[in-house]
Amino acid sequence: MHGDSDKRLRDLQDARLRDLAVSPTGFAFDPQSGQSFSINGTGVVTLECLREGQGIDETARSLAARYGVPEEVARSAVEGFIRQLGRYLA
Amino acid sequence: MTARRGDWRHWTVAVTGVNARSDNPGPGLAVARCLREAPEFQGRLVGLGHDALDAGLYHADRFDGSCLLPYPTAGADALAERLRAIHALEPIDAVIPCLDAELATFVQLEPALAGLGIRTLLPSRHQIRERAKDNLPTLCRGLDIPTPETRPITDPAFFDHCAGADWPYPLVIKGIYYDAIVVGDPIEAKAAFRRIADQWGFPVLVQRFLAGHEVNLTAVGDGAGGLIGAVMMRKRAVTDKGKAWAGVAVQDEALERMASTLVAALRWRGPLEIEALRDGNGRLHLIEINPRFPAWVYLTHGVGRNLPAALLRLLADDRSVVLPPSRPGTMFIRHAEELIVGLDAFEAVLTDGGLDLASRRGDSA
Numbered sequence: 001m002h003g004d005s006d007k008r009l010r011d012l013q014d015a016r017l018r019d020l021a022v023s024p025t026g027f028a029f030d031p032q033s034g035q036s037f038s039i040n041g042t043g044v045v046t047l048e049c050l051r052e053g054q055g056i057d058e059t060a061r062s063l064a065a066r067y068g069v070p071e072e073v074a075r076s077a078v079e080g081f082i083r084q085l086g087r088y089l090a
Numbered sequence: 091m092t093a094r095r096g097d098w099r100h101w102t103v104a105v106t107g108v109n110a111r112s113d114n115p116g117p118g119l120a121v122a123r124c125l126r127e128a129p130e131f132q133g134r135l136v137g138l139g140h141d142a143l144d145a146g147l148y149h150a151d152r153f154d155g156s157c158l159l160p161y162p163t164a165g166a167d168a169l170a171e172r173l174r175a176i177h178a179l180e181p182i183d184a185v186i187p188c189l190d191a192e193l194a195t196f197v198q199l200e201p202a203l204a205g206l207g208i209r210t211l212l213p214s215r216h217q218i219r220e221r222a223k224d225n226l227p228t229l230c231r232g233l234d235i236p237t238p239e240t241r242p243i244t245d246p247a248f249f250d251h252c253a254g255a256d257w258p259y260p261l262v263i264k265g266i267y268y269d270a271i272v273v274g275d276p277i278e279a280k281a282a283f284r285r286i287a288d289q290w291g292f293p294v295l296v297q298r299f300l301a302g303h304e305v306n307l308t309a310v311g312d313g314a315g316g317l318i319g320a321v322m323m324r325k326r327a328v329t330d331k332g333k334a335w336a337g338v339a340v341q342d343e344a345l346e347r348m349a350s351t352l353v354a355a356l357r358w359r360g361p362l363e364i365e366a367l368r369d370g371n372g373r374l375h376l377i378e379i380n381p382r383f384p385a386w387v388y389l390t391h392g393v394g395r396n397l398p399a400a401l402l403r404l405l406a407d408d409r410s411v412v413l414p415p416s417r418p419g420t421m422f423i424r425h426a427e428e429l430i431v432g433l434d435a436f437e438a439v440l441t442d443g444g445l446d447l448a449s450r451r452g453d454s455a
Contacts, residue, residue, distance in 0.1 A: 034305075034323075
């Protein structure tokens with residue numbers, strides 16, 4: 001499961017996350033697929049971490065510290081976010 | 091006057107394909123709009139239509155004048171005679187044909203038009219044949235570009251037994267110039283076959299159906315293998331003919347590579363549109379190459395890469411055409427509106443074969 005998420009993240013980080021245009025309010029546009037979608041505030045913070053090149057564990061630690069939630073809860077949320085992002089960027 | 095003839099900014103440019111039926115408009119009005127809104131262009135625009143109800147013939151905001159042409163089926167001699175007559179009244183510096191069905195005739199007339207001083211940027215007859223819908227699989231095989239298998243059909247009985255002969259439904263039935271209809275069974279297939287054969291003649295083409303989303307690219311080939319000013323678009327809404335009703339500019343590197351490969355291999359000269367489809371696995375398939383600007387070409391102006399203006403610069407031997415990067419995320423939404431046409435304007439088109447629109451600007455045509 002973790003391996004799947006890591007691979008999915010590597011695929012996204014390699015090509016797509018870098019080019020994603022995100023407005024200050026979280027409206028995102030993928031210039032390759034033409035898809036646009038809204039990301040909530042937590043998602044925007046998560047996306048910033050991932051675009052900086054952080055891995056899943058590091059991103060989960062950042063979120064756990066910022067929002068005061070257990071690290072495993074944050075990690076599960078990050079994995080869900082990556083899965084959802086992968087579908088939007090397909 | 092002579093110096094101005096070499097300066098594309100002051101040319102008189104004729105544009106065809108000015109029909110504007112809302113479900114499937116010709117590209118001519120959009121090409122003219124690009125030129126009209128190009129800040130450098132100060133010249134005149136002449137709309138060339140084939141039918142007295144082509145809206146562009148009456149559109150004073152787009153054109154300074156308009157003329158009727160014979161239908162493409164009338165042949166090269168009739169078109170040449172008509173263009174000579176128009177040129178005698180309104181000297182034309184360049185013409186941009188915008189309809190697939192008239193391309194071959196304009197290519198045939200290219201030397202005669204050049205003799206009159208009318209510039210064109212057109213592919214050769216060989217290039218048009220190479221990208222023809224029924225030749226696309228052969229072209230793509232040589233370039234290792236995926237494309238759905240296509241075959242010509244002359245007998246509709248094919249549709250009764252095709253599913254058992256490795257051509258399962260759904261299928262796409264296509265005309266040699268226009269039209270593509272997705273069919274799910276023999277009854278639908280035969281109806282589509284008859285409709286397309288009646289309108290566009292034979293052969294009718296049948297293509298394997300691919301699920302996915304369509305991405306299109308338009309650009310200009312410089313004739314030496316170079317691709318100039320690629321602009322890519324994903325359709326966001328389509329008419330019942332599958333034409334873009336809304337779209338968004340995208341930046342699809344795989345699509346641009348495919349277009350570069352095709353333009354380099356064909357040494358394409360002139361405008362083109364590449365229609366491709368990205369399947370569920372992310373693989374890109376070539377669907378069609380159209381030898382002209384698409385009806386959505388105004389988006390090229392919207393993203394800062396005004397391709398009709400770039401074409402005029404190429405025609406003026408300006409080889410330094412460098413366009414700014416496209417602006418992915420820019421959208422278009424097409425809309426239909428009514429032109430008010432006075433009876434005198436309609437009469438002038440029907441009886442005189444054209445209209446002086448510049449003198450009517452500010453009034454209804």
